[in-house]
Amino acid sequence: MEKAVPRPGEPSAPVAADRAEEASCQCDPRPDIVTLVTEHHAAVYRYAFRLTGSAVDAEDLVQQAFLLAHQRLAQLREASRAAGWLMAIVRNCFLKDNRRTRPSEPLLDEPLGPDDEEFPDWVDPEQLQLALGQLPDEARAILLMFFFEDCSYKEIAESLNVPIGTVMSRLSRAKTRLRQLLTDTTQAKPVRQLAGRK
Amino acid sequence: MNDQPRIDELLEAYRPKVDDLADDAWQPLRAPLASDPEVQRRAEAIQHHDRVVRNAMHDVSIPAGLAERLLASLPDSESNDLLSAAPAIASEAVSLPPRLAAAARFGRRAWIAAVIGAAAVVGLMTAFWRNGPTDSGLASTEDLAGMVAAWESDPALVSGGTWRTLSGGQGLSSYPIGPSDLRVPATRVIGPVQRNGGLLLVVYDLPGPGGKTARLYVAHTNRTFGVPGTPQSILRLTGQRGGIAWQRGEYLYVVVVDSPDRPQEFVQVREIT
Numbered sequence: 001m002e003k004a005v006p007r008p009g010e011p012s013a014p015v016a017a018d019r020a021e022e023a024s025c026q027c028d029p030r031p032d033i034v035t036l037v038t039e040h041h042a043a044v045y046r047y048a049f050r051l052t053g054s055a056v057d058a059e060d061l062v063q064q065a066f067l068l069a070h071q072r073l074a075q076l077r078e079a080s081r082a083a084g085w086l087m088a089i090v091r092n093c094f095l096k097d098n099r100r101t102r103p104s105e106p107l108l109d110e111p112l113g114p115d116d117e118e119f120p121d122w123v124d125p126e127q128l129q130l131a132l133g134q135l136p137d138e139a140r141a142i143l144l145m146f147f148f149e150d151c152s153y154k155e156i157a158e159s160l161n162v163p164i165g166t167v168m169s170r171l172s173r174a175k176t177r178l179r180q181l182l183t184d185t186t187q188a189k190p191v192r193q194l195a196g197r198k
Numbered sequence: 199m200n201d202q203p204r205i206d207e208l209l210e211a212y213r214p215k216v217d218d219l220a221d222d223a224w225q226p227l228r229a230p231l232a233s234d235p236e237v238q239r240r241a242e243a244i245q246h247h248d249r250v251v252r253n254a255m256h257d258v259s260i261p262a263g264l265a266e267r268l269l270a271s272l273p274d275s276e277s278n279d280l281l282s283a284a285p286a287i288a289s290e291a292v293s294l295p296p297r298l299a300a301a302a303r304f305g306r307r308a309w310i311a312a313v314i315g316a317a318a319v320v321g322l323m324t325a326f327w328r329n330g331p332t333d334s335g336l337a338s339t340e341d342l343a344g345m346v347a348a349w350e351s352d353p354a355l356v357s358g359g360t361w362r363t364l365s366g367g368q369g370l371s372s373y374p375i376g377p378s379d380l381r382v383p384a385t386r387v388i389g390p391v392q393r394n395g396g397l398l399l400v401v402y403d404l405p406g407p408g409g410k411t412a413r414l415y416v417a418h419t420n421r422t423f424g425v426p427g428t429p430q431s432i433l434r435l436t437g438q439r440g441g442i443a444w445q446r447g448e449y450l451y452v453v454v455v456d457s458p459d460r461p462q463e464f465v466q467v468r469e470i471t
Contacts, residue, residue: 034269
């Protein structure tokens with residue numbers, strides 16, 4: 001089997017010992033900020049765009065998140081958790097900023113009707129964004145944790161610091177509302193007309 | 199007692215083969231899900247909705263130059279080093295769109311960095327083009343395309359080197375690369391050879407459908423290139439050739455094929471942006 005490409009020059013003994021220890025304890029070395037940006041900027045931007053619905057706001061949010069990540073890099077214990085960690089920073093920044101600038105909204109506490117309409121096999125990404133944009137910030141955030149990050153209910157509950165039952169009811173209502181919005185818009189108008197923007 | 203809201207919540211939470219909730223939490227759903235056709239229909243409809251939404255959720259275009267702008271906005275010496283070491287980044291920072299300048303807390307820093315970077319351009323351009331890329335800093339995709347062109351005409355790799363035959367997909371397991379990245383196993387390898395700036399290069403042949411071949415370059419480098427961490431962006435090369443480049447840590451991967459439309463035959467492309 002091929003060996004890995006060697007580094008230029010042999011590592012010094014202490015460095016080699018460090019690496020051996022790193023390998024033996026199966027630690028997941030913490031990436032530096034340049035690696036984080038290079039590897040995760042696209043996913044983090046997509047996440048931020050789905051939260052904000054605006055390319056400008058998403059880029060500002062991502063920039064803010066990476067600056068925070070840079071300051072708090074010591075909190076990241078494992079590289080494999082970097083994506084989730086960065087998205088949590090994005091989410092917290094988004095919710096914190098919006099709470100400061102906008103009055104809090106109820107989380108979908110209006111009664112919802114049945115959503116038995118046939119759901120399409122494909123959703124235009126812009127249409128999805130329009131539907132997400134009609135939801136309260138916190139509902140959008142919990143939907144992204146479920147759909148984008150693929151978090152389990154337990155992870156969502158831990159992250160939001162609420163009981164699992166609360167996650168179930170919030171997510172159920174948010175998903176139902178999203179489904180209704182998407183069904184309505186899909187059946188009503190072509191998405192390009194609805195969007196009216198790129 | 200009306201159990202419908204509880205059943206609805208459980209249906210929304212129900213993900214086959216995913217252990218989301220504790221066993222007892224599923225108890226109210228078990229019997230209806232096994233016997234009630236309406237509950238089964240709703241469960242299938244919700245699964246369908248979830249799949250469709252999940253698929254659409256990641257479909258977002260990435261603005262050009264985002265990674266470079268993010269790196270340029272980082273406040274410490276690390277990012278300033280990157281900025282001053284890479285002419286492409288410096289020039290991009292100078293032309294930052296006004297909306298970023300509006301982010302007041304970063305704007306002044308970005309402009310100062312841009313001015314410093316621009317001032318460094320004149321001196322660095324000379325050194326850069328005279329000596330070739332150094333093994334540090336962030337490089338643009340144009341730099342990368344130039345490097346690939348040099349590798350492709352490199353006699354030690356093209357004609358003068360000794361290729362070794364591989365079998366059974368061996369050869370790539372040493373790198374953070376695998377079946378999720380490549381559609382085909384490598385059949386031949388040459389290298390490692392050292393190139394400009396201490397970069398170490400290993401080259402693999404990848405056989406494709408219909409007798410087509412591609413070449414995979416794996417470079418060990420501490421430079422950061424303006425490419426994503428997964429195969430997704432088409433790299434435009436000279437002639438009619440195209441490629442896909444991605445970087446994970448210190449490993450840069452470039453797959454080069456004869457046609458810009460063909461990289462997907464060799465590489466599992468996540469998304470072309």
